[in-house]
Amino acid sequence: MMDLMDLLKESYGKKIIVGGHRGHKSNIRENTISNFSQLEGKKIPYIEIDVQLTRDSCAVIYHDVDLSLQTELTGMIRDYTLGELKERFDICTLDEAAAWCKEKQIGIALEIKLQPYAMWDDRKPLVKALVEVIQKYDFHRMCYVFGKDYEMLNWIKREDSRINIGLIAPFVPKKPVALMNDMQAIIYLNFVDQLSRELVEQLHKEGFLVGGSVVNTEEALKIAVELGVDLIESDDPERILGLSEEWYAG
Known part of the structure; x- marks a missing residue:
């Protein structure tokens, strides 16, 4: 089976790859x-x-920093041990998720969740844990790591240069290509309605991939197709994949 990086390369400029947002x-x-x-x-x-x-x-x-949004617990993930969390609700480790994805040959887009004020001391241990899991399952070509903490992404790249990096760009950088090169990133990421055709073309010209998310409607998918983005995530990936296949077939 083709790995995620080969699939993105094969589909480059031809069709959008659809992933599941937090699963679905x-x-x-x-x-x-x-x-x-x-x-x-x-x-x-x-x-x-x-x-x-x-x-x-x-x-x-x-996903959430505040546990009370989806559980009966208060505080944050970092306030509890793994055992305490597993006693209260269904939660899996990165190792368990990577092992399952490896077996099923499903790729991972791995987002680092961080609230700097409260989680500053977690940064280096989290980088270590991420790198160890990717190396353990030889998952370099089946995943990329992304987030807003560019220093953490630099640490990851220094730990293992084979790990693919994606940049969340919450604003349009003055020099997006220079930023991508400086970070040794391969994927530029933003909400699909925060991208422009000119920006996508500029990044494509230099060989970078562009991701636009989260796409849950036919209207948003149309924007992504018109922009020419390479990959998207959706909360309803089966339906969005079906729509995209219909459009490309037409």
Whole structure:
């Protein structure tokens, strides 16, 4: 089976690759293997997941910084040990998620979740945990790591130059190509409606990939197609993939 990096290379300039955002929206908790399993065999080549660090320095998959938004717990992931969290709700480690994805040959877009004020001391241990898992499963060509903390991304690249880096750009940089080169990144990421055709073409001209998310409607997909972005995530990836295949077939 083709790995994620080869798939992106083969599809470059031809069609959009559709991934699952935190897995996908369903009655099963997002960012869990139980949720990911519902996408097995659905032609979704990768899933976007969020990683944080527990109190006992275990990298786990969870999106929100505030646990009270989706659980009965208060505080943050870093306030609890892995065992305490697993006792209260379904949560998986990065290692467990990577092992499952490796077995199923599904790629990972791995977002570093960080609140600098509260999580500053977690940065280096989290980098260490990320690198160790990617190396353990030889997952370099099946994943990329991204986030807003560019220093952490630099640390990751220094630890293992084979790890692919994506940049979340919450604003349009003055020199986007220079920024990508400086960070040794391969994927430029932003919300699809924050991109322009000129920016995408500029990045493509220099060989970079462009990701636009999160795409949950036909209107947003149309924008992504018109912009020529390379990859998107969706909360409903099966439906968006079906729509994109119809458009390209037409």
